[in-house]
Each structure stands twice: as C-alpha cells, then as structure tokens.
Amino acid sequence: MLDRQKANLVDGYTALKAARRAARSKGHGDDRPRKAAEGTADTGRSGAEKRSSGVHIARTVRPESHEIVCYECGYVFRLSGRAQRSFCPRCRTVLDMVDYTLETEWNEDLKTAGTIRLTREAVLVEGVLVAGDIILEGRVVGGSLRAARRLLIRPGTAFPEGRVTARVVEISPGADVKLRGRGSFENIEVAGSLKGRFQVEGLVRIRCGGLLQGEVEAARLIVEEGGGLKAKVKVVRKRGEGKGSRRQGDAGGKGKRRSGLRGTPPSG
Numbered sequence: 001m002l003d004r005q006k007a008n009l010v011d012g013y014t015a016l017k018a019a020r021r022a023a024r025s026k027g028h029g030d031d032r033p034r035k036a037a038e039g040t041a042d043t044g045r046s047g048a049e050k051r052s053s054g055v056h057i058a059r060t061v062r063p064e065s066h067e068i069v070c071y072e073c074g075y076v077f078r079l080s081g082r083a084q085r086s087f088c089p090r091c092r093t094v095l096d097m098v099d100y101t102l103e104t105e106w107n108e109d110l111k112t113a114g115t116i117r118l119t120r121e122a123v124l125v126e127g128v129l130v131a132g133d134i135i136l137e138g139r140v141v142g143g144s145l146r147a148a149r150r151l152l153i154r155p156g157t158a159f160p161e162g163r164v165t166a167r168v169v170e171i172s173p174g175a176d177v178k179l180r181g182r183g184s185f186e187n188i189e190v191a192g193s194l195k196g197r198f199q200v201e202g203l204v205r206i207r208c209g210g211l212l213q214g215e216v217e218a219a220r221l222i223v224e225e226g227g228g229l230k231a232k233v234k235v236v237r238k239r240g241e242g243k244g245s246r247r248q249g250d251a252g253g254k255g256k257r258r259s260g261l262r263g264t265p266p267s268g
C-alpha cells in the first residue's frame with residue numbers, strides 16, 4: 001500500500017503505526033474503514049482520552065483525500081490531509097473539521113465537518129448536532145442529529161424518529177432499529193437488524209448476519225451470503241442515475257430534504 005513515493009512522505013515510525021493499525025482493524029473484522037486511521041487526537045473534548053477505543057492517534061498517515069460536506073450549504077468537495085478547519089469553496093464558511101466524542105449529557109449545538117461520536121454514556125438532551133459522520137451509541141431524547149454523510153448506528157441506541165437524518169445509514173451488527181415512518185437515503189448498509197419503509201437512491205447492502213424487513217425501493221440491492229431480506233422489494237434504477245449518483249454541490253441551499261429517519265413528525 002505504501003509505495004515508494006508515499007513512503008517518502010511519512011517517516012518510518014508513522015508508517016509502522018499505520019500498518020499496525022491497518023492490521024489491527026482488519027483483524028477486528030468490523031469495517032469502519034478509515035475511522036481509526038483518521039484519528040481524533042488533537043480534536044478537543046474528550047476524544048483524546050479515549051485510548052481504549054482506538055481514537056487516540058491523530059497523526060495523518062498519508063495525504064489521502066476525503067469527502068467533505070459543507071454543513072452550511074451542503075456543497076460536497078474533497079480535501080487532502082487533515083486540518084482543524086477549512087473553508088467551503090462555495091459559501092466560504094469556515095468549517096470546523098474537528099472530530100468530537102460526547103460521553104455525557106449534552107445540550108448545546110455542535111457543528112463539524114468531521115465526526116461526532118456519541119458514546120454509550122452520551123445522552124443528547126437538547127441542541128442540534130451536525131457532522132459529516134455521526135456514530136451513535138448513546139441515546140437521543142431531545143434535540144436533533146444530522147449526518148451530512150454517514151450515520152452509523154451501533155447497538156443499544158435509542159432515538160425518536162424524526163430527530164435523526166443522514167445521507168447514508170449503516171446498521172452495525174447487534175443494532176436493532178425499527179422505524180414506523182418512511183426513511184429516505186442515498187445508501188443503506190445493514191449488518192444488524194433494520195425494519196421500516198425505505199426509499200434508497202443508490203445501494204442497499206445487507207451484510208452477513210444482517211436482516212432487513214419491511215418495504216424497500218432501491219436502485220441497487222446486494223444481499224450477501226448470510227444476510228436476510230424479508231421485505232417488499234422494488235429495485236429500479238432511475239434514468240440518468242450514474243454510478244454513485246452523487247451530485248457535486250447539488251444543494252440549492254440549506255435544508256436539504258433528501259434523507260431522514262423521518263416519518264412521525266417530532267411532536268413535543
């Protein structure tokens with residue numbers, strides 16, 4: 001993976017760490033792709049203290065570019081390396097790029113183009129949390145969550161429908177999510193259990209051990225060996241939907257209404 005050219009850019013120690021970490025996360029068999037490698041060390045809050053969960057190393061391993069979604073205007077762009085902040089090429093907002101880990105009761109607004117992780121101990125009581133990626137292990141009793149890209153739902157979480165929106169949803173092994181309303185997403189990946197009615201622009205992937213129930217309409221569907229599907233299914237590729245179907249900077253303003261675990265309106 002590290003070819004000669006890239007090796008010049010990182011010192012041996014960093015490369016070793018990276019290799020080790022890659023090996024370790026592979027061994028874990030869970031596929032949070034770059035989560036750990038992206039690191040969160042110098043990211044304020046309590047992220048730095050979470051040594052056990054593998055989020056403690058921050059040094060950029062290699063200058064890979066990743067997708068950033070502006071949380072103000074929705075513009076999608078790519079950025080190389082890691083920065084604490086950047087600015088949106090479209091609306092010029094200075095974007096916080098820091099990753100946050102919330103471990104306690106939380107009741108204020110927080111916006112980042114990085115990741116917000118609500119640990120098992122976290123309870124969102126109030127406030128609007130907006131992030132590129134959200135990892136949900138804790139509970140949501142008030143406020144709202146919006147993942148501009150990906151929402152990862154781990155076991156043990158609880159949230160009221162209508163308070164959580166995302167473009168891509170991933171249900172981890174062991175997580176059990178039921179929705180009464182209709183969810184609309186770009187992609188869904190199910191390694192746990194997911195029940196509801198879904199409209200998916202792109203791909204629905206059911207991993208080994210995953211179970212999807214209800215009603216699904218998607219452009220593409222993959223059921224891996226060992227994955228379960230017990231649903232009314234419609235697989236239709238819409239015209240003009242190319243690969244990925246991501247429209248760069250397609251947001252005509254804020255408040256994109258493309259996706260959400262919506263359905264039952266959040267009433268009091």
Ligand SMILES: [Zn+2]
Nearest residue numbers: 070073088091
């Ligand atoms: Zn913007």
